[in-house]
Amino acid sequence: MNEATCDALVVGDGPAGCVAALTLRRAGLRCTMLAPSMPASRRGAIESVPPMVPLLLAAAGIGGHQFADAIAGRFGGMRSDGGVRLFQSSDGMTRTLREEGWHVERAQFDRVLLNHALEQGVTLQRDRVTAASCMTDGVAVETAMTRHRARWLVDASGRGAMLQRLLGLVAITRGPKMLAWRGVARLSQSADAQHDATQGGTRDLTHDVMTSATHAMPTFETSGSSWLWQAPLDDGTLAWTWAGEANAPPPARVRAPVYPDTSGRRDESGTTAASVARGFDVSWRLVRPAAGAAYRIVGDAAAMLDPRSGQGVLFALSSALAAARSIVAVEQAPHLRALEAAGYDAFVAAEFRRKGDELMRRMPAPANEADVSG
Numbered sequence: 001m002n003e004a005t006c007d008a009l010v011v012g013d014g015p016a017g018c019v020a021a022l023t024l025r026r027a028g029l030r031c032t033m034l035a036p037s038m039p040a041s042r043r044g045a046i047e048s049v050p051p052m053v054p055l056l057l058a059a060a061g062i063g064g065h066q067f068a069d070a071i072a073g074r075f076g077g078m079r080s081d082g083g084v085r086l087f088q089s090s091d092g093m094t095r096t097l098r099e100e101g102w103h104v105e106r107a108q109f110d111r112v113l114l115n116h117a118l119e120q121g122v123t124l125q126r127d128r129v130t131a132a133s134c135m136t137d138g139v140a141v142e143t144a145m146t147r148h149r150a151r152w153l154v155d156a157s158g159r160g161a162m163l164q165r166l167l168g169l170v171a172i173t174r175g176p177k178m179l180a181w182r183g184v185a186r187l188s189q190s191a192d193a194q195h196d197a198t199q200g201g202t203r204d205l206t207h208d209v210m211t212s213a214t215h216a217m218p219t220f221e222t223s224g225s226s227w228l229w230q231a232p233l234d235d236g237t238l239a240w241t242w243a244g245e246a247n248a249p250p251p252a253r254v255r256a257p258v259y260p261d262t263s264g265r266r267d268e269s270g271t272t273a274a275s276v277a278r279g280f281d282v283s284w285r286l287v288r289p290a291a292g293a294a295y296r297i298v299g300d301a302a303a304m305l306d307p308r309s310g311q312g313v314l315f316a317l318s319s320a321l322a323a324a325r326s327i328v329a330v331e332q333a334p335h336l337r338a339l340e341a342a343g344y345d346a347f348v349a350a351e352f353r354r355k356g357d358e359l360m361r362r363m364p365a366p367a368n369e370a371d372v373s374g
Contacts, residue, residue, distance in 0.1 A: 001142075001145070001146065001147050002145060002146040002147070003146070003147050003149075004032070004146050004147070004148050004149075005148070005149045005150065006030045006031065006032045006123070006148070006150050007024070007029035007030045007031065007150060007151055007152065008021075008024045008029050008030070008031045008032075008150055008151065008152040008153070008154065008327065009031075009032055009033075009034060009139065009141055009148055009150045009152070009153045009154070010024075010031060010032070010033045010034070010122075010153075010154045010156055011033075011034045011035075011129055011141070011153070011154070011155050011156060011157050011162050011163075012033075012034075012035060012155070012156030012157045012158060012162075012299075012301070013033055013035035013110075013114050013124065013156075014110055014113075014156060014158055014299065014316065015109070015110060015113055015299070015313055015316040015317055015320070016156040016158075016298040016299030016300070016301075016316035016317070016319060016320040017033060017035070017154070017156030017298075017299075017320070018033075018110075018113035018114055018116070018117045018122075018320075019056075019057075019060045019113065019316070019317050019320040019321060019324075020154045020156060020296075020298055020320040020321075020323055020324045021033050021117050021122045021154075022060050022061060022062070022113075022116065022117050022120055022122065023060055023320065023321055023324035023325065023328075024152075024154075024324050024327060024328070025117070025120050025121055025122050026061060026120070027324070027328045027331070029152075029327075029328075029331070030123075031121075031122045031123065032122075032123045032124075032125060032148065032150070033117065033122055033123065033124045033125070034125055034126075034127060034129055034141070034143060034148070035124065035125075035126055036126065036128060037126040037127065037128070045105070045106040045107065045182065046072060046103055046104070046105060046106070046182070046184065046231060046233065046239035047103070047104055047106050047109075047312060047313060048075070048101060048102070048103050048104075048218050048229070048231050048239075049101055049102050049103075049104060049312075049313045049314060050087070050101045050314055051087050051099035051100060051101050052314055052318075053101070053102065053313055053314055053317060054102070056314070056317040056318060056321060057317065059321060060317070060320075060321065061120075062112075062113070062116055066112055066116065067102070067104065067108075067109060067112055069108055069112075070104050070105050070108035070109040070111075070112055071102045071103070071104055071105075072103045072104060072105050072233045072234060072235070072239075073102070073103035073216070073231065073232065073233040073234045074100045074101070074102055074103070075087075075100060075101050075102075075103065075216065075217050075218055075231070076098055076099070076100050076101075076217070077217050078101075078217050078218050078219070078220065079217050079218070079219040079220070080219075080220045080221075081220065081221055081222055084217075086098070087099040087100060087101060103218070103231050103233055103239065104313075109313075125143070125146070127143035127144055127145050127146065128143055128144055129141055129142070129143055129157075129162055129166075130142050130143060130144060131166065132153065132162070132163060132166045132167070134153060134163075134167065134292055134293070134294050134295050135293070135294060136293045136294065136337075137151065137293070137294060138150065138151050138152075138294055139151075139152065139153040139294050139295060141153060151294065152294055152295070152296075152327050153294060153295040153296075154295070154296050154297075154298060154320075154323055154324070154327075155295065155296070155297040155298065155301045155302075156298050156299050156301060156316075156320065157301045158299060158300045158301055159280075159281060159300050159301075159304065160301070161287060161300075161301050162301065163287075163295060163297055163301070164287045164297070164301070169287050169288065169289065170287070170288050171285055171286070171287055172285070172286045172287075172288060173283060173284060173285050173286075174284040174285075174286070174352075174356055175283070175284045175356075175359075175360070176225065176245045176246070176283070177245065177246035177247075177281070177283045178225075178243050178244065178245060178246065178281070178282045178283050178284075179243065179244065179245075179246050179279030179280065179281060179282065180241055180242065180243035180279055180280055180282045181241070181242050181243075181279050181280075182239070182240060182241040182242070183239075183240055184233075184237045184238065184239050184240070185237065185238045185240065186236065186237055186238075216232040218230060218231035218232070225244065225245050226242070226243060226244035226245070226248065227242070227243055227244075228240065228241070228242050229241045229242075243282055246279075246283075281304075282304065283304065284304060284305055284352075284356060285303065285304045286302075286303045286304075286348070286349065286352045287301065287302055287303065288345065288349065289341070289345045290302045290303070290344060290345045290348040290349070291323070291326070291340075291341040291342070291344040291345045291348075292341055293337055293338070293341060296323035296324075296326065296327065296344055297323075297348075298316065298319040298320045298323045299315065299316035299319055299320065300312070300316070302319055302348050303315065303319075303348055303351065303352045305352065305355050305356065305359070315351065318351075319347075319348060319351075322344060322347055323344055326340040326341070326343065326344045327340075
C-alpha cells in the first residue's frame with residue numbers, strides 16, 4: 001500500500017469539504033481531499049440559499065461572480081405559510097439595504113467550488129476511505145490504495161457520516177424520520193400574471209421586490225408534519241421539494257398552489273404529476289462530539305436539519321469556515337487544542353439546537369426529545 005503525508009486531510013468534495021480545504025490551504029497547510037470515485041449526483045437538484053451564503057463564500061476567498069452560471073434565479077424574500085419576509089438590512093444609518101438569495105443548480109455550484117479549490121493547490125484523490133484513527137496529535141486514514149497520515153482530519157462526507165460510523169460517535173436524533181422528494185415543473189404564465197393570480201388580481205408590499213422573474217419569491221407551506229417548498233426560476237420552471245414522515249407514502253401528485261397553471265399532466269384539482277424516484281433522508285441528526293484533538297466534522301456529517309430551514313449550504317459553509325479557523329488557531333497556539341475542540345463542538349450543537357427550536361415551533365415537540373445543549 002502506498003504511503004502519503006500532508007498537513008490536513010479533508011474527506012468529501014462538496015461545499016463543506018471544498019471551503020474547509022480552501023481555508024486551510026490559504027493558511028499555508030498542505031491539504032489533500034479524499035472523495036469517492038463516483039461523486040454524488042446533483043443533476044437537476046436546485047437549492048435555495050439565503051443572502052448570508054455569498055458573504056461566507058467571500059470569506060473563503062471566492063467571488064460571487066464565479067457562480068454566475070450556477071445561479072438559476074435570485075429572490076429578495078420568501079413567503080412562509082402566508083407570511084412574507086423580505087431580505088433587508090441596515091447600513092447603520094438611515095438606509096435600508098435589500099439583500100438577495102440565490103436559487104442554485106447544485107451540480108454547477110459544487111463544480112465551481114471544487115475547481116477553485118484545485119486551482120488554489122488543494123490535492124484531490126478519488127478513493128474510498130476504509131479506516132480512520134485519530135490520535136491526540138494526528139490522524140491515520142486508509143483508502144483502498146493509500147495509507148494517509150496528517151496532523152488534521154476534516155470529515156465533510158455528508159449524510160455518509162464517515163467518522164461517526166468509523167469511530168462510533170454518538171448520533172442524537174430529533175423529531176420524526178423524514179424523507180424528501182424533489183423535482184422541476186414548467187411554468188406557463190408570466191411573472192406578473194403569476195403574481196396577480198396568487199393575490200386575486202391585487203398587488204401587495206412585495207411587488208416592488210418582484211419586479212421580474214429573477215426576484216419572484218419562493219414559497220413554503222406546511223400541512224401537518226409535511227411541507228412543500230416551491231421556487232420559481234429564471235428559465236420559467238418551478239423547482240419544488242416535498243417532505244413528509246418516513247412512514248407516509250410519497251405523493252402521487254404535487255400541488256402547485258402558488259402557480260396553479262404549471263404544465264404537465266393535469267387533473268381538475270389543479271395538481272401536476274410528480275416524477276418520483278426515491279426519497280432522501282432529511283431526518284434531524286446531530287453527531288457528538290463534532291470535534292476531537294485532531295479532527296473536525298462539518299456540514300451534513302456533523303448535523304442534519306430538515307431542509308425547510310434553508311440551512312443546507314449555509315451550515316456547510318459556516319461550519320467549514322469555523323472548523324478550519326479552529327485548526328489554524330491550534331497551529332498557531334498548540335496549547336489551545338482542547339479549548340478549540342470544545343469550542344467547535346459547542347458551536348455545532350448550539351446551531352443545531354437554535355435552528356431545531358425554531359423549526360419545532362411549527363409542530364409539537366416529541367416527549368422523548370434528547371437534550372443537545374450539553
